[in-house]
Amino acid sequence: MRIHFIAIGGAVMHNLAISLAEQGHQVSGSDDQIVEPSKSRLKKAKLLPAQLGWFPANITEDIDAVILGMHAEAGNPELIRAQELKIKIYSFPEFIYEQSVNKTRVVIAGTYGKTTIMSMIMHVLRKLGKDFDYLVGAQLEGFDALVKLTAHNKIILLEGDEYYASPIDHQSKFHLFHPNIALISGVEWNESRSNISREEYFKQFETFIDTIVKKGTLIYNKDNTNLREIVEETSDCKINRHGYRLPEYSINKGVTYLHLGEERIPLQVFGKLNLSNIAGAYTVCEWLGVKRAEFYDAMKDFKSSIRYLEFVASHHECVVYQDFNYSAYKLQTSVHAVKEQFPAKALVTILELNPYDILDNNFLNQYRSSMDESDYAAVVVNREAIKEKNILLSNLEMEIKQVFNHKNFNFLTDVPSLENYLKSFNPLEVNFLFMISPNHNSINVVGLVEKLFKNY
Structure with a gap:
């Protein structure tokens, strides 16, 4: 395919562009501002635009698809030209869904903990030698990109959030993934940081649950009161529901131990949020066929890959x-x-x-x-x-x-x-x-x- 990125300099956008180019697609892009590390990574991949700015001449009839980033605006001249030529225009979540329609899509959502749970699952699968595709919101230790998208992997892990998909598509990003397995870590509305009402914010998660494929699985944090209420509102969905709770633990000489029956698992992370996230990550891995002993053995050397404690x-x-x-x-x-x-x-x-x-x-x-x-x-x-x-x-x-x-x-x-x-x-x-x-x-x-x- 020949694919053009409008706003290629974004964190996810430039990672996706590089991934597609590595697969053999013909990729081009534009932006009016590109900063590090996007600039160096695009230059190394020979995808850095020769000139900053938006140029309608970049959009030609032989382009198969345009991927539109949030940095662009609805009146972007390249976007307008693509619309005139009736070229297919994707938001990046829409494009990733189309490319993963035959994969098992695992989507991690929630107000807090998304990236941490993603990093835990990715850490375990990598240690067990299981290959997978992924889309994550922050650079994780041991992974050199935010996006990995292949033709051969059967599983894709997706960090899903509730923000707009693109300047012309105001659906929430995570509504476009249609997960086979979905996890919600918790839902908290913050008045000072939200431009929508509490009811609208909660409704986004209800809609997310509705997008889970028939006979798919919802994994959710039963300790979160808001989330339990949301799950109850979606009881008509024909899906599996699997709740998890904060596991038992103890602390001895500055080390947190997770209790598994009589066994005590030493961890390199601590705090109730991390422990709850571990319970959620385990439940996802269990649905992916990972055995309990394998999971907890792999978690012994997990360190927080992002700035959470x-x-x-x-x-x-x-x-x-x-x-x-x-x-x-x-x-x-x-x-x-x-x-x-x-x-x-x-x-x-x-x-x-x-x-x-x-x-x-x-x-x-x-x-x-x-x-x-x-x-x-x-x-x-x-x-x-x-x-x-x-x-x-x-x-x-x-x-x-x-x-x-x-x-x-x-x-x-x-x-x-x-x-x-x-x-x-x-x-x-x-x-x-x-x-x-x-x-x-x-x-x-x-x-x-x-x-x-x-x-x-």
């Missing part, structure tokens, strides 16, 4: 972890996980907040008392990341302190002040947890920790 460093008995901060719920669960794992050590939690989010009272209020379980708490709002210099952070300091209501609280507005704050602790006496903003990450945690440990 990611180990950064240790020095003597001090440990440092970092995590992405998506919500107050995520913050609370991560703080709890570290305190539960290391109860005898004081915890210092550093939370980075997007400087524009804190101007929204609804956003701030959800964080009320959210770091109570941490012994020391600091919020960093980096003024260097603020383009509108007239925003006065000093006016917000009192409000932020009132929201967090923590007895050992500090409000910091730049990296040097954060460095000084960290130096006020003896790292031999505390543990550190950095909760980093996924969209406005201005903190080099590794560099900070190296400086902190240098003199100890």
Whole structure:
């Protein structure tokens, strides 16, 4: 096939383009902005556009398909030309479904935990020597691309989300995959981060369940109240339903052990969210024919491949972890996980907040008392990341302190002040947890920790 990508520079788009070119398809693409690592990877694959911009002349009658990325707009001149020529236009989830129609499609969905569960399943299948295709939302350790799409593999693992499929297709992406096996890790509506109502958000997951193929399987987290209600609303679907719960576990000398009858499985990850994700990943693998002993043996050396309670460093008995901060719920669960794992050590939690989010009272209020379980708490709002210099952070300091209501609280507005704050602790006496903003990450945690440990 001859395939043209409009907005080829996107994370998934450029990975898909490279994968298709490696299969022998004739691939071209365009974009008005391409940044690293997309630029280098496209250049190496000889797919980097010669010139940035949108050019209708790129769209010719001999093109079999156009794949449209979200970075483009509905009025994109190349898109308009493709529509004039009546060329088939796909969103990337629509295209991937068409290419995997004869495969077993496993779709992992949910407000939290999608990528972690994907990485667990991929880790186990790889260790067992089972080949598979995949689409994942973040770079995972041991996998050199976000997309693998072949003609021969019988299984494809797909990370499914509820966002628009393309600028001209406002269906949710995960509605287009029609899974044989679907997992939902949990459903939480966040008012400050959602542009739709709670009812509409939940409805997207009901519709997702409706898209599971007849006699397919839904695997779902029975500990999540919202999800249980959604599953009950779809009781008419002719599918298998398999719920899972947080497994039993214990912690001994900083190691979490999963209980399997009398057996204790040592893990390199910890926290209730990770343990719940393991239960979900096992259930998927079980439906794919993986034996229980094989799964848990493979999980013994699994390390979080993305920044969910990611180990950064240790020095003597001090440990440092970092995590992405998506919500107050995520913050609370991560703080709890570290305190539960290391109860005898004081915890210092550093939370980075997007400087524009804190101007929204609804956003701030959800964080009320959210770091109570941490012994020391600091919020960093980096003024260097603020383009509108007239925003006065000093006016917000009192409000932020009132929201967090923590007895050992500090409000910091730049990296040097954060460095000084960290130096006020003896790292031999505390543990550190950095909760980093996924969209406005201005903190080099590794560099900070190296400086902190240098003199100890």
